Amino acid sequence: MQRPAQRDRRDERERRDRRAKSLSRVLVCAAAVPVMLIVAGCSSDSGSDDAGSGSGSNSGSSSSSSSGGTSPSASPSPTVQAAAYKALPKPCAVLSKKSLGELVPEGTKSGKEGTTDDTAARASCSWSSLDNNGVKGSQFRWLNVSLLRFESDTSRGSGDKQAQAYYAKQIQDAQSAEGAKNAKSSPLAGAGDEATTVTYDLKKKEGAFKQQTVVARVENVVVTVDYNGAGLAGEKTPSTQSLTKLAEKAAKESVAAVSAANGEGTAKGGGTPSSSPSASKSASPSKSASKSAAKAPSRSASPSPSAAKKS
Structure with missing residues (x-):
């Protein structure tokens, strides 16, 4: 009669151990999710910054190119034909x-x-x-x-x-x-x-x-x-x-x-x-x-x- 009771207790402990292990795994996974999210977020932000920087650079370049194409060119300095004779005789x-x-x-x-x-x-x-x-x-x-x-x-x-x-x-x-x-x-x-x-x-x-x-x-x-x-x-x-x-x-x-x-x-x-x-x-x-x-x-x-x- 004692043997079945012992078996039941052993089974109960095993179930508790399994629940504890399951809970531990859940907690570990739960803890890992924010880390993954943070890493993903950082990666996303970094990419965003890089993209933004690239976009800004491209935009600036485009703007510069655009402004260079649309703004009037600087007027050249006035010129005049050089004088032929530079001296007078005595x-x-x-x-x-x-x-x-x-x-x-x-x-x-x-x-x-x-x-x-x-x-x-x-x-x-x-x-x-x-x-x-x-x-x-x-x-x-x-x-x-x-x-x-x-x-x-x-x-x-x-x-x-x-x-x-x-x-x-x-x-x-x-x-x-x-x-x-x-x-x-x-x-x-x-x-x-x-x-x-x-x-x-x-x-x-x-x-x-x-x-x-x-x-x-x-x-x-x-x-x-x-x-x-x-x-x-x-x-x-x-x-x-x-x-x-x-x-x-x-x-x-x-x-x-x-x-x-x-x-x-x-x-x-x-x-x-x-x-x-x-x-x-x-x-x-x-x-x-x-x-x-x-x-x-x-x-x-x-x-x-x-x-x-x-x-």
Whole structure:
């Protein structure tokens, strides 16, 4: 009888052990679930972050690409054609001794260079000659060569365009000189890119003067030659034709000197030089040439014979 009772107790213990083991397994599994969820959550969050980061990167890239495609491109810096000529010759050396002997026979060594604060932008030289024949009268000559170079500037335009405008103004000033009589203008070939000769008569207290003004442009440089002559104290007045011929010769030589100073052997219009000098062609902006234009000598300037005697 005891044996069945013992068996029952043993069976009861075994059932309890099995229940305990089952409960333990349940608790272990239950405990493992949150861990798995946490791990899964972390993995999910990490993936989300990575995806978000990737998405953000792609979005930023896309946005950048999109904005780059839709936003207007930055406007380029304004540019201007570089000035061809970068230097001027020595103004009192632009004419040969032979030419000076014809233009100012008694004043070949009287050259006086004009004052300037920028020799690369403007220069000038003047000569005077008084051939005194005593009671027979005197022959007076006065010559002035002025050179003005324009530098390219983004606000003013290319040196060439500025020179063209100044060239036209010089001609207009010569044609409208105060007191001018019988003014005539004619184009001159062989003196740079363009040239014009203006002649007129001018009455002064010393006598009747014949005025010749030759304006020539070569690239971004304007050359102006003023030449006048008069017969004084009863001396014969020189002819306009002879004076004009000499003034035009002086203009051509001056243009040639400008070209030579910039590496060209032959003046434009007087041969077949290259259109681009070998000198540097940088387009650094400069205001000196424009300021110099305002200081250019007046066409009506003509010293008296008494002034020539002093010089």
